[in-house]
Amino acid sequence: MAVFAKSQVPQFSVEVYQNPYLPEGGREVNAIVTVTSTGGGTTGGIPFAGASPTASAVPGPSAPSAGVVLMVDCSGSMDYPPTKMRNARDATAAAVDTLRDGVAFAVVAGTHKAVEVYPGNGRLAVADPATRAGAKEALRRLQAGGGTAIGTWLRLADRLLGSADVAIRHGILLTDGRNEHESPEDLRAALDACAGRFTCDARGVGTDWEVKEVTGIAAALLGTADIVADPGGLAADFTSMMETAMGKEVADVALRLWTPVGAEIAFVKQVAPTVADLTARRTGAGPRAGDYPTGSWGDESRDYHLCVRVNAAGTGQEMLAARASLIVPAADGGTPRVLAQGLVRAVWTDDLAASTAINAQVAHYTGQAELAQVIQQGLQARKSGDFDGATAKLGRAVQLAARSGNEDTAKLLSKVVDVVDVATGTVRLKAKVADADEMTLETRSTKTVRVKK
Known part of the structure; x- marks a missing residue:
């Protein structure tokens, strides 16, 4: 079993990279906003060097409460070849072994319906040596048979995670086939219902699944997607995913963008470590501000590309085009806490070299x-x-x-x-x-x- 050493609470920083100079009458401002979380998790990112950031530590315990639901495809195709189902059972057992003591968890078998494998009765177990052993014993009894309706798996995971008072809510989903036993509209409705409630990593095993389905699940639920072409690689992949999940320290983090009168956000995209368009996921956050979800964070760094359209101005004028703040909800439902922030500027100039340079x-x-x-x-x-x-x-x-x-x-x-x-x-x-x-x-x-x- 993996052992995770916990240190201090994480600290966030925001850095802005841009060319602020626009030609006279120019309206479009582009910037890369780098968000880095350090000092709290157990995984991942390399801090990004650059301008002096603003930073803030996140208060709270060193090992936050967390819940994880593992969704394992048990449809009939998982029996071809027979080793595939065995590899899936072994991989899920390896992920269970990686759970930190005290983490709430459950295992779900997914076919044309979703069935609780462990612990059952609509609840989560609390990870310790006994429950890990119990989960692995239950996994040994899993058999392949039935169809594929992934939306039902996600809805059950949502209900289970919602039954526990945990700060970090995460799912891991494995499928080997296409979502043939529910409509695309049913899957989309399930994703819409689960979005913002938990994050989810999705994996396709073998080559008979649909890439857009698996990547769409991960995108909607702010997780990762990947292929495990050889089922023999599942255990290593599941262990790595669970280690990353166990390193998450802060949930429900949002990127809040404020713009002045006359300015608007043209688009917001995460551009590292993967490309993900967040533009359409904006929720209002008061006058001239909107929040874009970023999910849960451990020790890691991510980059976002912002494009802001401002009112045209003349040479020599300068304005704040946008304020980028990283926020988390308050525990008592009050004013969200600002973790860090950075500023995007616009300066109009008649210096052609300055205004045409691309950052x-x-x-x-x-x-x-x-x-x-x-x-x-x-x-x-x-x-x-x-x-x-x-x-x-x-x-x-x-x-x-x-x-x-x-x-x-x-x-x-x-x-x-x-x-x-x-x-x-x-x-x-x-x-x-x-x-x-x-x-x-x-x-x-x-x-x-x-x-x-």
């Missing part, structure tokens, strides 16, 4: 967002038989991956195309591509790299 951070992440988009467009074109379009899009992806230093994505692309010239993005589509290689590229297309220092 290195903004340029890098604009390219990373385009990289994710052209990969997805290229793979879709390939599936639909538009080979010229696929070649053009995936060639652009090769060019962008090389330019940004995204070596992992470049390696994945090389399994789908033969690269003729990296600099110009000249490629040839491979005649034969393994399903696992294509699905891995699509699933991981949104993973980004940071600007090289």
